[in-house]
Amino acid sequence: MTPQEALDAAIAKNKRQSHSPRTIETYAYQLRAFCEWTHEHGIPSPFDCDEDPPVLTAALDPDTVNAWMVARQLDGRSVAYIVLGLAALGYASRAAGLPDPAQDTEVRKVRRGIVREGADRGQKQAPPLTTELLDDMEGAVSMRDLAMLRLMFEGGLRIGETAALTWGDITQEPDGSGRVRIRRSKADQEGKGAVVAISPRTYELLDLYRTSIQFDARRYVPNERPAHGGLQFADRDEDSVFGASAGTLSRRIRRAGERVGHPALTAHSARVGFAVHLAKQSVPVHVVARLGRWKSVDIVLRYIKGVDAAESLRYFD
Numbered sequence: 001m002t003p004q005e006a007l008d009a010a011i012a013k014n015k016r017q018s019h020s021p022r023t024i025e026t027y028a029y030q031l032r033a034f035c036e037w038t039h040e041h042g043i044p045s046p047f048d049c050d051e052d053p054p055v056l057t058a059a060l061d062p063d064t065v066n067a068w069m070v071a072r073q074l075d076g077r078s079v080a081y082i083v084l085g086l087a088a089l090g091y092a093s094r095a096a097g098l099p100d101p102a103q104d105t106e107v108r109k110v111r112r113g114i115v116r117e118g119a120d121r122g123q124k125q126a127p128p129l130t131t132e133l134l135d136d137m138e139g140a141v142s143m144r145d146l147a148m149l150r151l152m153f154e155g156g157l158r159i160g161e162t163a164a165l166t167w168g169d170i171t172q173e174p175d176g177s178g179r180v181r182i183r184r185s186k187a188d189q190e191g192k193g194a195v196v197a198i199s200p201r202t203y204e205l206l207d208l209y210r211t212s213i214q215f216d217a218r219r220y221v222p223n224e225r226p227a228h229g230g231l232q233f234a235d236r237d238e239d240s241v242f243g244a245s246a247g248t249l250s251r252r253i254r255r256a257g258e259r260v261g262h263p264a265l266t267a268h269s270a271r272v273g274f275a276v277h278l279a280k281q282s283v284p285v286h287v288v289a290r291l292g293r294w295k296s297v298d299i300v301l302r303y304i305k306g307v308d309a310a311e312s313l314r315y316f317d
Contacts, residue, residue: 028053029160030088036245037068047092056096060089062104069110075250076126076266079118086111125303126266129153129273133260141256147202147209148242148249149256152270153277155180155196156292159253159267163246168237170206178203194293206241210234272303279304 035049043064047054065086072082086107090100101107129149137146152162161182169181178198198206213234232243242249250267257265271292278288285304289297 024053026084027088027091030085031092033085033160033246034068034089037071037247038064040245040247043067054092056092056098059098060093060101062101062107065089065101065104065107066110069107069114073114073117075247076268079115082114083111126268126272127262127264128276128303129265129269131277133262133265136260137256140259143205143209143212144242145252145256147205149253149270150202150205151180151198153273154198154202155182156271156274157182157196158271159246159250163240163242163244163249165241166238167210167234167241170203170241172203172207176200176203178206196291210241275300275303276307279307 031047031054032049032052035045035047035054037043038045038047039049046058046060047056069082069086072085086102090102093100102111129152131153134146134150134153137149141149148162151157152159157180164183165180169183171179171181173179177200180196180198182194182196213232233239234241244252246267253265253267253269254263257263257269274292275288278291279285279300283291285297285300288304289295289300292300294300
């Protein structure tokens with residue numbers, strides 16, 4: 001290594017160490033989400049998305065950045081989450097020696113508009129998914145969507161965690177219940193993982209759903225697995241459970257809500273519903289936070305504030 005190469009390597013190392021490993025992993029998650037979004041919409045990506053984390057190879061187009069931020073806004077993402085995504089793009093740009101899109105005049109205008117609208121309407125909370133809504137969905141939505149929503153509701157799963165699941169992550173216990181291993185999570189920057197439980201009813205539905213996938217795969221491709229996409233498989237442990245990105249699954253959840261008269265349902269509704277359901281069963285808030293893998297009870301308290309308000313009515317009957 002030449003003296004100049006050694007100097008460049010030392011500078012690059014110090015740049016990486018200017019952010020904590022947790023922050024860098026959070027940014028990597030956002031960059032993967034950007035790659036997924038551009039792929040889904042047929043937009044050329046300036047990232048080498050085969051790398052993990054994705055590596056920026058050309059300057060970001062401000063119009064594409066604006067479209068991504070607005071798409072996330074329309075998907076019901078919080079202002080903080082949208083701004084975090086922009087920060088991740090800025091980090092990748094600076095690391096590559098390219099212009100930071102956050103400094104672009106038009107991007108700054110869109111960012112300010114998103115922040116201002118969020119302030120005007122307050123922090124919008126996703127409506128909670130309930131057991132009654134899940135019952136209404138039987139026969140109204142596909143088996144895949146119902147299995148996904150039951151899994152997310154009972155396990156308190158985030159949409160990114162759900163999209164990352166493979167069949168090898170789901171196992172059955174002797175009592176018929178299931179265990180779900182969560183390998184990837186935005187809140188688990190150290191990669192420790194977690195395990196959550198699901199009811200026998202939900203495990204049985206997932207098993208039936210897997211069987212239906214295997215039947216369809218054998219019907220159309222009886223002897224081999226095609227190299228092209230469009231057909232889902234479930235015969236290997238490494239096969240994706242739901243066969244889609246977080247963005248695609250989010251849209252399926254919204255459509256499922258529309259089918260039962262709840263168009264405001266979002267990908268976060270299952271997680272909010274998880275907290276509300278446990279709170280209604282008088283589970284202590286710190287236990288809800290632990291089971292839902294929240295690092296702070298403050299978020300749980302915000303989700304269940306309606307439950308606390310209704311609780312006071314018991315004393316006025």
